Amino acid sequence: MGKQTHYDVIIIGGGVVGTAILRTLARFRLASALLEKAVEVGWGVTKANSGIVHSGFHSDPGTWKTKLSVRGNSMFDELCDELDVPFKRNGMMMVARNPEEEEILHRYYHQGLENGVEGLEILDKQTLHQLEPNLSQEITQALRAPSGGIVLPFELASAQAENAMANGAHVHTEVEVTGISHDGAKFVITTNTGDTFTATYLVNSAGLFADELARMCGVDAQPIIPRKGEEYLFDLRVGKIVNHTIFPVPTPNSKGILVIPTVEGNLMIGPTALELPYKDDVTTTAQGFDEIFTSTQRLVPKLNRRDIITSFAGVRAGSPTGDFIFQTSHGGKGLHLMGIESPGLTAAPAIAEHVLGMLQDAGLNGPIKQDFNPRRPRVIRFNELTDTEKEKVIQANPLYAHVICRCETITEGEIVDAIRRGAKTVDGVKFRTRAGMGRCQGGFCTPHVVSILARELGVSPLEITKRGGDSHLLAAEAKAFLKGGGLHD
Numbered sequence: 400m401g402k403q404t405h406y407d408v409i410i411i412g413g414g415v416v417g418t419a420i421l422r423t424l425a426r427f428r429l430a431s432a433l434l435e436k437a438v439e440v441g442w443g444v445t446k447a448n449s450g451i452v453h454s455g456f457h458s459d460p461g462t463w464k465t466k467l468s469v470r471g472n473s474m475f476d477e478l479c480d481e482l483d484v485p486f487k488r489n490g491m492m493m494v495a496r497n498p499e500e501e502e503i504l505h506r507y508y509h510q511g512l513e514n515g516v517e518g519l520e521i522l523d524k525q526t527l528h529q530l531e532p533n534l535s536q537e538i539t540q541a542l543r544a545p546s547g548g549i550v551l552p553f554e555l556a557s558a559q560a561e562n563a564m565a566n567g568a569h570v571h572t573e574v575e576v577t578g579i580s581h582d583g584a585k586f587v588i589t590t591n592t593g594d595t596f597t598a599t600y601l602v603n604s605a606g607l608f609a610d611e612l613a614r615m616c617g618v619d620a621q622p623i624i625p626r627k628g629e630e631y632l633f634d635l636r637v638g639k640i641v642n643h644t645i646f647p648v649p650t651p652n653s654k655g656i657l658v659i660p661t662v663e664g665n666l667m668i669g670p671t672a673l674e675l676p677y678k679d680d681v682t683t684t685a686q687g688f689d690e691i692f693t694s695t696q697r698l699v700p701k702l703n704r705r706d707i708i709t710s711f712a713g714v715r716a717g718s719p720t721g722d723f724i725f726q727t728s729h730g731g732k733g734l735h736l737m738g739i740e741s742p743g744l745t746a747a748p749a750i751a752e753h754v755l756g757m758l759q760d761a762g763l764n765g766p767i768k769q770d771f772n773p774r775r776p777r778v779i780r781f782n783e784l785t786d787t788e789k790e791k792v793i794q795a796n797p798l799y800a801h802v803i804c805r806c807e808t809i810t811e812g813e814i815v816d817a818i819r820r821g822a823k824t825v826d827g828v829k830f831r832t833r834a835g836m837g838r839c840q841g842g843f844c845t846p847h848v849v850s851i852l853a854r855e856l857g858v859s860p861l862e863i864t865k866r867g868g869d870s871h872l873l874a875a876e877a878k879a880f881l882k883g884g885g886l887h888d
């Protein structure tokens with residue numbers, strides 16, 4: 400017999416949206432918990448996207464996407480400051496190369512004004528090339544939105560969860576919801592572990608799978624449309640080729656293929672937008688690469704395929720209505736978030752505010768926690784410190800003198816800190832610290848990360864996985880090697 404635990408509110412799904420909701424609820428004296436099937440939060444769509452905090456000129460006026468992305472965008476400075484998550488308002492530019500595209504550009508300018516996007520301007524050829532000298536000379540006009548930004552989506556999700564937990568909320572990972580019923584007073588949630596959770600209020604924020612969970616609650620949910628997007632990442636060396644995030648004029652089902660500076664200083668190109676019948680295809684393809692490279696080279700001719708160091712794909716939870724869906728069940732006590740496609744990352748903090756309002760309308764009532772602490776302890780990012788700061792940090796903790804990832808200069812101190820904040824796997828360390836994200840893609844540091852994880856978690860290196868489940872990195876044959884003394888520098 401598994402355990403049974405009761406909460407006032409349970410959130411299913413630990414993406415950037417679910418963790419934002421958990422942190423919002425942690426401001427109140429309520430027992431709140433999040434259930435996530437992956438080994439860590441942030442590993443769904445949240446892990447694999449473009450990381451853009453959109454300004455809000457892309458979507459139609461009056462839609463949830465517009466209302467919540469414009470509001471969400473305005474919340475990012477405070478949110479990322481409180482959580483110490485890197486965020487930069489680098490601005491967005493939508494570019495046109497002929498009179499037809501210029502006309503479309505002007506339509507988005509007016510739509511942006513109607514949506515309440517601040518600071519929008521149309522730039523002529525000379526001005527835009529002064530700001531972005533590496534853009535193609537074919538580009539004749541640009542719509543600039545200075546409020547557009549870039550953020551690390553995984554770090555935001557894990558920081559939101561960490562801060563919510565520090566304020567009393569619970570996060571249960573490796574817990575997959577397999578059934579939901581309602582006994583008249585509360586939701587009864589069964590899981591793959593055999594444990595049962597009960598809750599008075601339920602928020603289904605399960606991304607691509609939210610339609611399936613909604614149906615478990617009796618909601619006649621339209622199927623989510625999986626839409627894959629491939630992305631390609633360049634070496635840090637070419638990271639400064641553009642400053643703004645560069646958009647072409649959009650296509651009917653996506654914002655087009657973009658050139659995206661990342662907040663870590665790399666450059667990324669993508670994504671494609673390919674509708675699929677299944678939710679788990681995260682392969683990258685030669686065809687996807689050709690499509691992305693050809694279109695982005697027309698924006699920035701200097702892009703060189705030799706500078707690409709890795710690729711990934713994410714699957715959008717495409718909305719059957721084209722907008723975010725907030726469907727209720729059980730008199731509003733069940734709330735189902737569906738079709739949280741782009742700009743779901745941008746909208747996440749505002750979605751959390753909206754969800755709180757909907758739950759309160761359905762009767763959720765908890766006093767505000769006077770001692771809520773919105774701040775997460777600061778993360779030491781060693782390679783961003785001055786020499787004097789580095790010396791101080793090393794004096795306090797000599798593990799910061801030991802560089803583990805040479806490509807990105809990530810120290811053992813940072814890896815240990817990431818593990819203490821919740822990293823359990825090699826990818827968990829990689830996404831929190833960048834160890835393994837550089838030119839050699841973990842070729843040098845992975846064995847060291849495995850042995851630090853094993854030491855800190857008090858388990859055998861054989862148990863350490865890349866991303867949970869059966870993604871073990873060492874085969875049984877490694878036992879003999881480890882018995883013989885393991886790894887040395």
Ligand SMILES: Cc1cc2nc3c(=O)[nH]c(=O)nc-3n(C[C@H](O)[C@H](O)[C@H](O)COP(=O)(O)OP(=O)(O)OC[C@H]3O[C@@H](n4cnc5c(N)ncnc54)[C@H](O)[C@@H]3O)c2cc1C
Pocket residue numbers: 411412413414415416417434435436437440441442443444445446447448449450451452453574575576577604605606607608609612626627628629670712713714715716739740741742743744745746
């Ligand atoms: C290629 C691409 C590019 C994008 N670019 C941008 C962008 O630049 N800007 C932007 O604003 N948005 C962007 N988006 C959209 C954005 O990534 C999503 O809107 C956002 O991440 C959605 O977060 P989420 O929390 O709803 O979903 P997810 O991150 O998928 O979280 C849902 C979670 O639910 C868990 N789960 C599912 N089923 C169960 C179950 N039965 N039991 C327990 N847990 C379960 C999953 O494991 C997952 O962790 C992009 C998306 C893609 C694919």
